[in-house]
Amino acid sequence: MLTGPPVVAEGLGRRFGRVVALRGVSFVVPAGSCLLLAGPNGAGKTTLLRILATALRPTEGRARVCGRDVVREADRVREVCAYLGSSSGVYGALSGRENLHFAADMAGRPRAAADRWLERVGLVPVAHRPAATYSLGMRRRLSLARVGLLEPAVLLADEPFVGLDEAGVGLVRELVDEVRRRGGGVVLATHDWDRAQPLGDRVLLLRDGRPQTEGACAAASAGGLR
Amino acid sequence: MRALRRVWTLAAKDLRVEGRSLEALVPSGSFGLLVVLVLGLTQGTEPDRAPAVLWVALALAAVLLVERTTEREGEEGTLEALLLYPGSREDLFWGRWLALVVLLLALGLVMGAAQVVLFGVRLGLGWPQLVATGLLAACGLAAVGVLLSALMVNVRGGHLLMPLLLLPTGLPVLLAGIRLTEAALTSGAPGPWIGVLVVFDALFLLVGPPLFAAVVEG
Numbered sequence: 179m180l181t182g183p184p185v186v187a188e189g190l191g192r193r194f195g196r197v198v199a200l201r202g203v204s205f206v207v208p209a210g211s212c213l214l215l216a217g218p219n220g221a222g223k224t225t226l227l228r229i230l231a232t233a234l235r236p237t238e239g240r241a242r243v244c245g246r247d248v249v250r251e252a253d254r255v256r257e258v259c260a261y262l263g264s265s266s267g268v269y270g271a272l273s274g275r276e277n278l279h280f281a282a283d284m285a286g287r288p289r290a291a292a293d294r295w296l297e298r299v300g301l302v303p304v305a306h307r308p309a310a311t312y313s314l315g316m317r318r319r320l321s322l323a324r325v326g327l328l329e330p331a332v333l334l335a336d337e338p339f340v341g342l343d344e345a346g347v348g349l350v351r352e353l354v355d356e357v358r359r360r361g362g363g364v365v366l367a368t369h370d371w372d373r374a375q376p377l378g379d380r381v382l383l384l385r386d387g388r389p390q391t392e393g394a395c396a397a398a399s400a401g402g403l404r
Numbered sequence: 405m406r407a408l409r410r411v412w413t414l415a416a417k418d419l420r421v422e423g424r425s426l427e428a429l430v431p432s433g434s435f436g437l438l439v440v441l442v443l444g445l446t447q448g449t450e451p452d453r454a455p456a457v458l459w460v461a462l463a464l465a466a467v468l469l470v471e472r473t474t475e476r477e478g479e480e481g482t483l484e485a486l487l488l489y490p491g492s493r494e495d496l497f498w499g500r501w502l503a504l505v506v507l508l509l510a511l512g513l514v515m516g517a518a519q520v521v522l523f524g525v526r527l528g529l530g531w532p533q534l535v536a537t538g539l540l541a542a543c544g545l546a547a548v549g550v551l552l553s554a555l556m557v558n559v560r561g562g563h564l565l566m567p568l569l570l571l572p573t574g575l576p577v578l579l580a581g582i583r584l585t586e587a588a589l590t591s592g593a594p595g596p597w598i599g600v601l602v603v604f605d606a607l608f609l610l611v612g613p614p615l616f617a618a619v620v621e622g
Contacts, residue, residue, distance in 0.1 A: 231488055235621055252621075257490040265481025271421040283413040284489040286406055308424075317480075324485070 182245040183208050184332045184363025185230060189239035191387075192225050199225045200387045203239070207332075207363035212354060214378035214395060215367035222387035223367035224264070227334045230365060231261035243332050260330035264337050266317040267324065270310030274301050274320050277309055281324045295323035299349060314341040319349065326353050331362040339370045347373055407495050414486075414499025418473065419506060428472035429507060433514050436465030440518045454523040455585035462515050463545075463578050467567045469507055470549035473500075474556055475563065483557060487620055494613035496620075497550055501612070504546035512538050530588030537584040540601040541577050547608035548573050554619040576604050 185207035192200040200222040207213045215223040228234040230241055232252040240247060246254045268277045278292035296305055299319040304312065309320060318341045325333070338350045354364050354377050368374040378395035422428055439461040447453055477483045477500075486496060516534075519525045527534065552569050556562030571578075580597040587594045 233484055233488060253490075253492055256488055261484075261488050263481055263484060265484070267481045267485030269417070269421055269482055270480065271424045272417070276420075280413065280417050281485075281489075284410055284486075284491075286409075286490065328490075 182242065185213075185241070185243055185365060187226075187230070187239065187241040190226065190229060190236050190241055191238035192222075192229060192234060193237045198387050200229070200236075200384075201238070203382075203384070203389050205382055205389075205392060207365060209361045209363065210358045211379040212358060212364035212366060212377050214374050214381040215365060215384060216369075216371065216381055217384035217390075220386070221384040223384055224336055225387070226384070227261065227263075227336050227365060227367055230332075231259060231334050232256055233261065258330060259332035259334060260325045260328045262321065262325045262333065262335040262338050264340065266309075266321040268309045268317055268320050271308055273306050274309055274312070274316075275305040277320060278323055278327065282327055285328050287327055287329075291327045291329075292323070295327045298326070299323045300345070315343055315346060318342050319346055322346070322349055322353065326356075329360075330357065331360065333357045333362070333364045333366075335364065335366045335368075337368055337370075338366065339368065339373050351377060407492065410489075410491055410495040411498040411502060414496060415502035415506075418500065418503035421476070422473070422503075422507060427476065428469050429510060431472065432465040432468035433511055435468055436461045436511060436515050437518055439464055440515060440522060444522045449523050451523050451525050451589070452586075454519045454525045455582045455589065457523070458515055458519050458585060459578050459581040462512060462581070463571060463574060465511055465515070466508060466545055466549065466574075467570050469511060470504065470553055470570065471556075471563055471566045473504065473507070474553035474566075477553075478557055493617040493620055497554075497613040497616040500550045500553070501546050501609075504549055505542045508542040508546055509538060512542065525589060527589070528591070530591060533588040533594065534585060536598070537581055537588065537601070540598070540605055541581045544577050544601060544605040544608055545570075545574050547605065547612045551608065551612050551616055551619070554616045557620075576600055580604075 183206050188204050190200060190203040203226060205213060215226065217223055225234065229236050230243060230248060232248050232255050235249055243255045244258045248255050272280065275296060278296055279289050282289050282292040296302055299322055301316060301319060309317060312320065333354065339347050357364050366374060366377065375395050380392060381395050382392045383390040440457055443457045487493060548570060552566060556566060559565065580600045583597045584594055
């Protein structure tokens, strides 16, 4: 049961010692929509996503995911959101199937969901092989399946297209669409504007950790976001 | 119930990964055996020296074991993925602790066998006390190890901190292990040392999970 908009950030900020990685970021992701995060390297996109995913605590401001505070109710936030990071998060010594079964068991999801996702990302023929023998693209697909089987209300994706072929990119699009159809929200950070723009409703441009502009995706151009 | 399942799932995963790669047990076990051999050759192989040699070798090997299992969890972003699964992060402490207890016991068995061969140690009737000592020591060292491993991952050069922190913190376990092993081999009285191990374990198993959860917060 969702309470309020999927994601709300109010004056969110994070310092690492004296370095300000993020400051004064506020936005709302309404139900069924996707916010794109754009900006150069070091703009604070990953920091912002990691705060929303509860991997990092904010040093200022606050954020709520499905009405749950990311600091005070971090355990409950993790029940409704999933983070697709730039690392695969899979164990090389385990097979593809074992990796997904482990993820299902940890998340309290049925193993049948893991098997369905294994099929969906096209890894059934290599499901018995250790993930260490997979190519980068295959590990990314496995990672996508690991996140997909959680059926999150909020998807936080950091450069989700990296290492994927066109079919893999199609799987990311499907996952984003599914979350939106369920009435959830997506926050997606990317430099791949051409692939991301059709998925986004609004775009937030960050620079040096500060929000620059926020607007509709359709009106934004790749050049203006660099 | 779900927490127990998560703990078991995580421990089983750690043990399966180690069972396939042996990348923590083989280097730490080899190093421990080397320490036993060097100390045996330089200090003499009389059976009364065996308890001290066993526990010093075990403590040094345990440092390597904890370090390697921690490093492995940081590879490919698996630690972050683990931290972001739904549920309490205290479950992660218990899962890692359970796996580490099993690995430390395996290490202890290997070291113990080396004592029998090199020092001619005869167990006699003291084996139940030795088993209890090994189990209590493994529980305590594993709790400290998991807690310190959480510190390591968030600190640059954290792997250097492991021996600096684990050995002094685990000193009561080391001392109790030596005294209890001596008592078991000579059929002597255990004295207060079982109590020392029990208090050590209770302390770290009580404060370990919430501290672990607090430390892994970014």
